[in-house]
Amino acid sequence: MIDWSPLILTFQLAVVTTLILFVISIPLANWLADTKSKLKPIIETLVSMPLVLPPTVLGFYLLVVFSPSNSFGQWLDENLGLSLIFSFEGLVLASVIYSLPFMVHPIQSGLSNLPKTIKEASYVLGKSKLETLLKVSLPNIKSSLLTGIVLAFAHTIGEFGVVLMIGGNIPGETRVASIAIYDEVESLNYAGANTYSLILFAITFFILLMVYLINGGYLKRFDS
Amino acid sequence: MIDIQFQKNLNGSSGKMLLDIDLKIVKGAFVSLYGPSGAGKTSILRMIAGLLAPDQGKLKVGGETWYDSAVKVSLSPQKRDVGMVFQDFALFPNLTVRGNLEYAKNKQSDGAIVGELIDLMDLGDLQDSQTTMLSGGQKQRVALARSIVQKPSVLLLDEPLSALDPSMRSKLQDYILKAHKVYDLTTIMVSHDVAEIFKMSDEVIMLDQGCVTKRGKPREVFANNEVSGKFQFTGEIVEIQHQGFLYIISILIGNDFVKVIGEKEEVKDLKVGERVMVASKAFNPIIKKLHV
Numbered sequence: 057m058i059d060w061s062p063l064i065l066t067f068q069l070a071v072v073t074t075l076i077l078f079v080i081s082i083p084l085a086n087w088l089a090d091t092k093s094k095l096k097p098i099i100e101t102l103v104s105m106p107l108v109l110p111p112t113v114l115g116f117y118l119l120v121v122f123s124p125s126n127s128f129g130q131w132l133d134e135n136l137g138l139s140l141i142f143s144f145e146g147l148v149l150a151s152v153i154y155s156l157p158f159m160v161h162p163i164q165s166g167l168s169n170l171p172k173t174i175k176e177a178s179y180v181l182g183k184s185k186l187e188t189l190l191k192v193s194l195p196n197i198k199s200s201l202l203t204g205i206v207l208a209f210a211h212t213i214g215e216f217g218v219v220l221m222i223g224g225n226i227p228g229e230t231r232v233a234s235i236a237i238y239d240e241v242e243s244l245n246y247a248g249a250n251t252y253s254l255i256l257f258a259i260t261f262f263i264l265l266m267v268y269l270i271n272g273g274y275l276k277r278f279d280s
Numbered sequence: 281m282i283d284i285q286f287q288k289n290l291n292g293s294s295g296k297m298l299l300d301i302d303l304k305i306v307k308g309a310f311v312s313l314y315g316p317s318g319a320g321k322t323s324i325l326r327m328i329a330g331l332l333a334p335d336q337g338k339l340k341v342g343g344e345t346w347y348d349s350a351v352k353v354s355l356s357p358q359k360r361d362v363g364m365v366f367q368d369f370a371l372f373p374n375l376t377v378r379g380n381l382e383y384a385k386n387k388q389s390d391g392a393i394v395g396e397l398i399d400l401m402d403l404g405d406l407q408d409s410q411t412t413m414l415s416g417g418q419k420q421r422v423a424l425a426r427s428i429v430q431k432p433s434v435l436l437l438d439e440p441l442s443a444l445d446p447s448m449r450s451k452l453q454d455y456i457l458k459a460h461k462v463y464d465l466t467t468i469m470v471s472h473d474v475a476e477i478f479k480m481s482d483e484v485i486m487l488d489q490g491c492v493t494k495r496g497k498p499r500e501v502f503a504n505n506e507v508s509g510k511f512q513f514t515g516e517i518v519e520i521q522h523q524g525f526l527y528i529i530s531i532l533i534g535n536d537f538v539k540v541i542g543e544k545e546e547v548k549d550l551k552v553g554e555r556v557m558v559a560s561k562a563f564n565p566i567i568k569k570l571h572v
Contacts, residue, residue: 173370176331179357180364181384182430191383195374
């Protein structure tokens with residue numbers, strides 16, 4: 057009988073991460089799509105960094121910053137009771153940073169591709185920027201929103217390096233499926249590793265397949 | 281009364297140019313802006329709507345200041361009482377025809393206005409359709425209706441009919457005129473079509489390189505005043521045929537072809553595609569009643 061807790065933890069992590077990302081990415085993507093600020097290229101670069109940076113680098117710095125042995129980590133622990141190292145909360149934070157581009161990019165490109173006049177028409181009708189975003193812009197980029205949600209979700213399921221660095225391998229707390237697979241292989245339990253791998257493989261395959269079917273090739277355009 | 285003074289440096293099609301206009305438009309007038317592409321017509325509409333900021337100037341509508349660079353007043357587009365029909369119509373694809381109009385309502389709008397406009401624009405059968413399924417003419421009617429929902433004091437039309445075929449155009453011109461009269465609007469329309477301007481506007485403002493070059497009644501601005509003929513039409517030369525000593529010039533006036541015989545001297549300056557005025561002195565016209 058397999059231990060389901062790594063899989064359950066993985067999906068908890070993916071759901072929480074995706075929800076948080078969805079909430080923060082919409083204003084961020086909207087700002088990036090709209091702004092003429094000189095800061096834009098810098099923010100864009102920062103958002104995209106996790107695409108190219110080895111996850112271990114990100115994990116390493118998070119580890120350093122949040123370690124209870126330095127003052128910021130200590131302050132968090134004492135004042136907010138928040139320990140971000142080797143904890144589920146830490147995994148969520150790391151995953152949010154690590155999957156940020158997968159949520160922001162599709163939403164940003166969806167918003168930039170909307171004809172400018174649609175927003176202007178709404179402004180001329182006296183509607184505020186927020187109302188325009190909620191009632192006009194977002195409903196017209198549903199496929200981009202779906203792509204962002206699914207990519208961020210799938211990417212969080214698949215992450216390994218950053219989780220290992222900041223979360224370690226605590227059963228029920230930070231031991232997600234990808235870590236469990238690694239662990240099983242280390243202890244030469246290939247059958248156990250295979251079970252987890254097969255389940256992850258099947259789930260991610262179906263999630264992505266759904267997106268392709270629903271969006272009709274949107275992902276391809278996004279990738280190019 | 282709309283009092284417009286705008287100055288702005290624009291990057292036109294032929295490099296940089298200074299838009300510099302000073303216009304007064306009477307309440308209730310139907311005014312057309314006419315001129316070559318890149319003359320600044322659309323920019324003027326956008327500056328009135330608040331979508332583009334002038335470098336300096338003033339904009340007063342009915343005594344209310346919408347923009348004044350001297351005292352740093354600039355109302356946002358949301359606060360300006362304008363309706364605008366964009367060249368690409370800018371309908372909201374996520375909403376139905378009725379949804380687009382409902383969205384346009386504000387707190388002061390009376391509940392019946394949407395139904396009233398749907399009737400006025402003959403949109404009854406289409407009201408539950410998605411706007412992406414509509415033809416150009418239908419979209420145009422929806423965009424026009426949507427821009428009038430708030431009964432704005434100024435209606436701005438940016439080449440609203442340029443994408444439509446001639447018969448559709450003529451119908452929609454009637455819709456626009458109807459709306460203009462029924463809701464007592466002050467309308468400013470950008471148009472490239474002289475016939476359209478003749479039919480619709482009280483006044484035409486001719487622009488070139490950001491400046492007003494001529495303004496007045498369409499007949500005064502476009503027609504050559506030396507002609508005293510009673511019949512005047514404008515049209516486009518479609519073909520010039522050479523037949524013996526004479527030339528046969530085919531001209532498209534509205535939807536009708538007219539063939540006019542010309543001599544070599546007359547044809548010398550004419551080219552296919554040019555706009556011309558066809559006039560006749562009224563000594564022998566034939567009048568026939570039309571049975572419709």
